[in-house]
Amino acid sequence: MRSNQGWDADRAQARIQELERLPGALLPILHALQDEFGYVDKAAIPLVARALNLSHAEVHGVVSFYHDFRHDEPGRHVLKMCRAEACQSMGCENMIRHVENRLGIKLGGTTEDRSFTVEAVYCLGNCALSPAVMLDGKLYGRVSSDVADFLIDEAKRHA
Amino acid sequence: MSLKIFVPGDAAALSVGAEAVAKAMTQQIASRRLDASVVRNGSRGMFWLEPLVEVETPRGRIAYGPVTAEEVPGLFDAGFLEGKPHRLHLGVTEDIPYLKKQERLTFARCGITDPLSLSDYVSHGGYRGLERALTLTPQAIVEEVTNSGLRGRGGAGFPTGIKWKTVLNTPSHQKYIVCNADEGDSGTYADRMIMEGDPFVLIEGMTIAGFAVGATSGYIYLRSEYPHAFRQLQRAIAIAYDKGYLGENVAGSGKRFDLEPRIGAGAYICGEETSLLESLEGKRGQIRFKPPLPALKGLFGQPTVVNNVISLATVPIIMDKGAQYYRDFGMGKSRGTLTIQLAGNIKRGGLVEKAFGLTLREAIYDFGGGTASGRPLRAVQAGGPLGAYFPESLLDTPLDYEAFAERKGMLGHGGIVVFDDTVDLAHQARFAMEFCAVESCGKCTPCRVGSTRGVEVIDKIIANQDRVQNLELLGDLCEVLTDGSLCALGGLIPFPVQSAVRHFPEDFDKPAPPPPAFEASKTQETPSWR
Numbered sequence: 001m002r003s004n005q006g007w008d009a010d011r012a013q014a015r016i017q018e019l020e021r022l023p024g025a026l027l028p029i030l031h032a033l034q035d036e037f038g039y040v041d042k043a044a045i046p047l048v049a050r051a052l053n054l055s056h057a058e059v060h061g062v063v064s065f066y067h068d069f070r071h072d073e074p075g076r077h078v079l080k081m082c083r084a085e086a087c088q089s090m091g092c093e094n095m096i097r098h099v100e101n102r103l104g105i106k107l108g109g110t111t112e113d114r115s116f117t118v119e120a121v122y123c124l125g126n127c128a129l130s131p132a133v134m135l136d137g138k139l140y141g142r143v144s145s146d147v148a149d150f151l152i153d154e155a156k157r158h159a
Numbered sequence: 160m161s162l163k164i165f166v167p168g169d170a171a172a173l174s175v176g177a178e179a180v181a182k183a184m185t186q187q188i189a190s191r192r193l194d195a196s197v198v199r200n201g202s203r204g205m206f207w208l209e210p211l212v213e214v215e216t217p218r219g220r221i222a223y224g225p226v227t228a229e230e231v232p233g234l235f236d237a238g239f240l241e242g243k244p245h246r247l248h249l250g251v252t253e254d255i256p257y258l259k260k261q262e263r264l265t266f267a268r269c270g271i272t273d274p275l276s277l278s279d280y281v282s283h284g285g286y287r288g289l290e291r292a293l294t295l296t297p298q299a300i301v302e303e304v305t306n307s308g309l310r311g312r313g314g315a316g317f318p319t320g321i322k323w324k325t326v327l328n329t330p331s332h333q334k335y336i337v338c339n340a341d342e343g344d345s346g347t348y349a350d351r352m353i354m355e356g357d358p359f360v361l362i363e364g365m366t367i368a369g370f371a372v373g374a375t376s377g378y379i380y381l382r383s384e385y386p387h388a389f390r391q392l393q394r395a396i397a398i399a400y401d402k403g404y405l406g407e408n409v410a411g412s413g414k415r416f417d418l419e420p421r422i423g424a425g426a427y428i429c430g431e432e433t434s435l436l437e438s439l440e441g442k443r444g445q446i447r448f449k450p451p452l453p454a455l456k457g458l459f460g461q462p463t464v465v466n467n468v469i470s471l472a473t474v475p476i477i478m479d480k481g482a483q484y485y486r487d488f489g490m491g492k493s494r495g496t497l498t499i500q501l502a503g504n505i506k507r508g509g510l511v512e513k514a515f516g517l518t519l520r521e522a523i524y525d526f527g528g529g530t531a532s533g534r535p536l537r538a539v540q541a542g543g544p545l546g547a548y549f550p551e552s553l554l555d556t557p558l559d560y561e562a563f564a565e566r567k568g569m570l571g572h573g574g575i576v577v578f579d580d581t582v583d584l585a586h587q588a589r590f591a592m593e594f595c596a597v598e599s600c601g602k603c604t605p606c607r608v609g610s611t612r613g614v615e616v617i618d619k620i621i622a623n624q625d626r627v628q629n630l631e632l633l634g635d636l637c638e639v640l641t642d643g644s645l646c647a648l649g650g651l652i653p654f655p656v657q658s659a660v661r662h663f664p665e666d667f668d669k670p671a672p673p674p675p676a677f678e679a680s681k682t683q684e685t686p687s688w689r
């Protein structure tokens with residue numbers, strides 16, 4: 001999990017400087033920022049633009065093009081749930097609805113206590129063990145509603 | 160000699176508890192003071208048996224599975240280190256029919272070796288392909304790959320040797336090898352398995368490609384949904400550099416090849432090669448107009464080979480055993496082996512590498528054992544989200560590019576997703592359009608606007624509003640998408656939609672139902688989810 005210390009321009013600048021000389025550095029930089037803060041803060045855009053000699057609009061255009069980059073700080077735990085075809089064939093929709101009801105949020109949302117963000121993904125490469133989810137970067141297979149409950153309970157117990 | 164126990168470190172195996180099993184094994188070894196070690200191999204690809212544990216015995220490797228951590232002490236008590244009987248005993252791994260009936264060429268080592276042991280790799284035939292390539296001229300390497308009949312495994316099936324030849328014959332001070340590891344299709348995981356289970360074979364394949372076309376630099380564009388594969392690739396690449404298999408003097412040849420993995424950012428369209436190149440350059444992943452082909456003007460405007468993981472990972476065995484050996488597998492214009500991935504509602508889901516020519520039915524029943532739910536099979540989607548839905552009556556279609564094209568379907572990357580009789584094909588058609596709308600790169604109107612329109616039209620059909628007219632409208636929309644789209648996302652999305660209408664008309668003719676399951680879980684519009 002992230003250090004969760006909130007946006008900090010100096011730390012952002014440091015991450016940008018580590019990577020700015022790579023060919024095609026923009027995606028690696030945006031990933032580094034998201035790793036650091038859990039999202040890409042608006043305030044990062046001018047910093048990145050300056051480092052790569054791009055316009056603000058260009059950087060913003062890239063950030064908004066890709067599904068991965070969040071614009072807001074996520075919850076302490078991020079649960080990505082696969083809703084692609086193989087997982088559909090094993091009933092992922094029911095499991096997803098169960099999780100949404102339990103947490104009281106829809107896909108893309110964050111719980112009020114900021115403990116969970118749930119997101120949709122299209123395939124996690126675990127399609128022989130559907131339904132699949134990824135919790136804080138860890139993959140799980142054969143995730144029934146009960147297993148999902150267990151994963152959420154466990155995550156809550158550990159912060 | 161120390162006994163070896165194998166517990167896969169593959170992400171799918173880990174997803175059902177392999178890490179806890181490995182820990183329990185290590186604990187038992189310590190508390191029983193045994194001379195044994197745990198190797199974290201790749202997966203054999205029999206996922207219904209994961210975590211599949213193996214132990215090395217004089218009779219060969221003996222398999223047990225699916226093993227849970229709780230059962231580990233009992234396995235030791237039963238004498239599993241000598242391969243003795245136990246409830247989970249599966250016999251000699253290689254004799255399990257699912258494996259025995261396969262022809263594993265690309266996956267020859269996957270699940271057998273320690274993926275991060277270069278000495279394992281070399282002692283199992285690794286780097287023999289490169290060794291031979293180093294004795295040949297670039298032209299001769301390209302010719303060998305051409306003669307093998309290898310066609311791109313990313314979906315389009317373009318002959319790999321011909322692509323390489325174009326890059327070889329395009330002079331430039333800098334050329335690139337780009338590995339397409341975006342593996343976005345639902346129902347596919349072969350790329351992931353090989354990157355986690357035998358990463359050196361991909362590194363070797365890319366190095367050979369580099370020498371063949373005169374490229375000194377390579378990138379692996381890996382989807383962000385595969386963090387485990389990323390770590391594995393990073394480690395393998397570091398080892399290859401350390402042991403002189405990458406860098407300025409590859410295997411003492413005096414030739415240079417550098418390799419770097421890069422992570423995508425959750426856009427399906429970035430699996431398309433020109434969009435992928437834009438993304439690697441740090442831009443929005445929008446499709447480029449072709450021509451020019453990437454082979455002529457690719458990454459940073461330079462001649463570039465873009466190949467799928469499996470295409471590149473197949474090159475070493477072709478170079479090692481020769482083009483003829485490889486082409487002797489397969490049929491017609493589909494030579495060599497296909498890596499079939501059985502997925503979804505299937506009893507024995509997993510990787511099946513077989514010469515082209517197996518039928519869908521054989522794959523699904525002889526290997527897969529039918530549906531996981533035990534209910535009747537109703538539909539099969541091969542080739543990912545842009546592939547057609549086939550009914551039971553088309554199951555005798557051979558798994559070959561042309562045979563699928565003839566039936567308005569697509570083999571794609573070899574994923575086969577099985578659905579039982581609870582599936583609603585109107586709902587699946589709607590999902591296809593929705594997927595296209597979410598993943599459209601936005602460059603052309605039919606795809607960007609038409610897909611959203613398609614969702615609305617299908618919603619009306621489902622709600623039984625002017626069904627006849629709306630089905631006609633859907634047909635027209637699909638035609639516009641087919642004819643007016645710049646790339647295969649918009650161009651092929653009519654496949655799943657129209658096949659659903661054609662083969663399952665009854666699902667578009669039901670009384671208006673309560674809102675479909677999907678409605679309830681429709682994504683909230685948030686900035687993070689475009």
Ligand SMILES: Cc1cc2nc3c(=O)[nH]c(=O)nc-3n(C[C@H](O)[C@H](O)[C@H](O)COP(=O)(O)O)c2cc1C
Pocket residue numbers: 310311312313314315316317319339340341342343344427428429430431432433465466467468470471646647648
């Ligand atoms: C929408 C779309 C998505 C694609 N996704 C992938 C992918 O995830 N992996 C892949 O290897 N090829 C994908 N392709 C095919 C690539 O454009 C390209 O044909 C391939 O990388 C060439 O490599 P190959 O000849 O080795 O197959 C996709 C194509 C389209 C139109």
Ligand code: SF4
Pocket residue numbers: 428446598599600601602603604606607644645646647648649650
């Ligand atoms: S068909 Fe869709 S994804 Fe392809 S170029 Fe057009 S808008 Fe982009």
Ligand code: FES
Pocket residue numbers: 082083084085086087088122123124125126127130131132345346347
């Ligand atoms: S479709 Fe869900 S993991 Fe592949």
